[in-house]
Amino acid sequence: MKHIADSTVRRLSAYLRFLEDFETRGLTTISSDELAKRGGTTSAQVRKDLSFFGSFGKRGLGYSVPELAGRLREILGLGREWKVIIVGAGKIGAALARHHGFQQRGFTITAVYDADPQIVGLDLDGLAVRDAGHLERDIHRDHPDIAVLAVPEQAAQAVTDRLVRAGIKAVLNFAPAQLQVPPEVTVKTVNMAMELEGLSFALTNRE
Amino acid sequence: MKHIADSTVRRLSAYLRFLEDFETRGLTTISSDELAKRGGTTSAQVRKDLSFFGSFGKRGLGYSVPELAGRLREILGLGREWKVIIVGAGKIGAALARHHGFQQRGFTITAVYDADPQIVGLDLDGLAVRDAGHLERDIHRDHPDIAVLAVPEQAAQAVTDRLVRAGIKAVLNFAPAQLQVPPEVTVKTVNMAMELEGLSFALTNRE
DNA sequence: GAGCGCTTGTGAATTGATTCACAAGATATA
DNA sequence: TATATCTTGTGAATCAATTCACAAGCGCTC
Numbered sequence: 091m092k093h094i095a096d097s098t099v100r101r102l103s104a105y106l107r108f109l110e111d112f113e114t115r116g117l118t119t120i121s122s123d124e125l126a127k128r129g130g131t132t133s134a135q136v137r138k139d140l141s142f143f144g145s146f147g148k149r150g151l152g153y154s155v156p157e158l159a160g161r162l163r164e165i166l167g168l169g170r171e172w173k174v175i176i177v178g179a180g181k182i183g184a185a186l187a188r189h190h191g192f193q194q195r196g197f198t199i200t201a202v203y204d205a206d207p208q209i210v211g212l213d214l215d216g217l218a219v220r221d222a223g224h225l226e227r228d229i230h231r232d233h234p235d236i237a238v239l240a241v242p243e244q245a246a247q248a249v250t251d252r253l254v255r256a257g258i259k260a261v262l263n264f265a266p267a268q269l270q271v272p273p274e275v276t277v278k279t280v281n282m283a284m285e286l287e288g289l290s291f292a293l294t295n296r297e
Numbered sequence: 298m299k300h301i302a303d304s305t306v307r308r309l310s311a312y313l314r315f316l317e318d319f320e321t322r323g324l325t326t327i328s329s330d331e332l333a334k335r336g337g338t339t340s341a342q343v344r345k346d347l348s349f350f351g352s353f354g355k356r357g358l359g360y361s362v363p364e365l366a367g368r369l370r371e372i373l374g375l376g377r378e379w380k381v382i383i384v385g386a387g388k389i390g391a392a393l394a395r396h397h398g399f400q401q402r403g404f405t406i407t408a409v410y411d412a413d414p415q416i417v418g419l420d421l422d423g424l425a426v427r428d429a430g431h432l433e434r435d436i437h438r439d440h441p442d443i444a445v446l447a448v449p450e451q452a453a454q455a456v457t458d459r460l461v462r463a464g465i466k467a468v469l470n471f472a473p474a475q476l477q478v479p480p481e482v483t484v485k486t487v488n489m490a491m492e493l494e495g496l497s498f499a500l501t502n503r504e
Numbered sequence: 505g506a507g508c509g510c511t512t513g514t515g516a517a518t519t520g521a522t523t524c525a526c527a528a529g530a531t532a533t534a
Numbered sequence: 535t536a537t538a539t540c541t542t543g544t545g546a547a548t549c550a551a552t553t554c555a556c557a558a559g560c561g562c563t564c
Contacts, residue, residue, distance in 0.1 A: 137542065
């Protein structure tokens with residue numbers, strides 16, 4: 091398949107959210123222009139994004155809401171359940187573990203780990219924090235798909251190396267670190283400090 | 298000033314982090330190539346990024362670590378303290394309020410708000426959760442610079458409208474919503490569901 | 505102070521993403 | 535069946551970001 095830009099995938103994800111909203115409101119068709127308005131983009135952009143994967147609309151009419159939603163779920167790989175482990179049960183990790191919003195879209199948190207004996211064993215809304223020493227054993231046994239990394243900066247690369255060696259192919263990184271991984275592993279980093287600095291820059295260099 | 302791309306600002310922020318690391322390790326000069334390796338980019342990219350703001354290096358030698366760090370802090374607007382309020386003290390909001398990592402870079406959390414009377418008054422590591430009804434009054438009095446939005450999706454736009462009307466010019470949005478704001482307001486959105494779906498896409502369409 | 509090795513700063517070239525613009529298909533109406 | 539009205543899908547054009555490539559500057563050595 092031709093390479094798909096990250097920005098395109100993010101927009102597809104946004105379109106799906108809007109479609110689900112339209113679906114609950116009982117609408118059956120929608121035009122690229124309406125989708126664009128909701129997503130803060132243009133109708134040409136919407137059509138181009140979709141054109142990478144096929145042609146799902148009807149000329150003169152628009153797109154069938156349920157059909158397009160289904161296609162997007164398929165494209166994004168949301169037709170199945172993904173097993174997610176959280177590594178690091180500090181403030182961020184614990185908040186994510188307790189956040190039940192992920193379940194909706196098929197992301198199931200199957201385990202939470204920490205290295206601190208004070209934290210291991212704690213109950214987070216029904217999930218017991220496991221000892222990070224068992225990471226490799228558990229990964230070999232349970233085959234989780236995605237690891238959410240919520241450990242301190244200094245530990246981030248070492249933990250990532252362990253996850254990769256154990257076979258993890260996707261990491262959502264909350265540590266403020268640039269992780270090195272082999273090419274078959276995908277990393278997405280959420281860096282709150284960087285976002286705040288982006289706001290600081292915008293406020294300072296008011297254009 | 299010429300328009301600076303978002304991706305450039307994010308890289309500047311990353312360079313600064315590396316420089317601070319080099320600084321604590323006692324290094325005094327660094328080349329664009331070393332900076333690039335650390336940041337997973339190229340030396341030409343590093344030099345181009347910096348060239349938008351001036352020429353800070355010495356040919357044949359590289360950059361002075363403390364000088365470049367200082368320049369980047371200046372460019373990013375980190376020479377001052379920024380007052381940050383957190384709106385929404387649910388799981389994510391509370392975790393952010395307790396997270397002390399922001400303070401380091403000059404972002405001070407001055408208040409936390411929630412609309413739920415059950416939550417108003419709770420103590421979050423020394424910060425009492427205030428009644429969201431007082432948002433406007435407090436903003437007029439305290440002039441915070443940045444609002445972190447951690448409210449449920451359905452409330453996100455309405456709360457944003459209130460913040461904008463009260464004079465907030467920068468919002469860090471954790472709600473999975475596409476916020477509409479006037480052009481003088483900057484919004485950065487952190488959308489964990491979108492990141493997970495990006496990973497789902499990558500795992501599904503293994504290239 | 506001439507020569508060498510190194511690294512910056514930057515136009516030019518390239519690659520990538522977005523926007524334009526319009527032919528073609530679909531529906532509706534008469 | 536003909537006409538009018540929509541809206542898609544997509545090459546071509548434009549705009550933006552990255553990479554290339556090299557002249558010019560700096561420090562070091564002889």
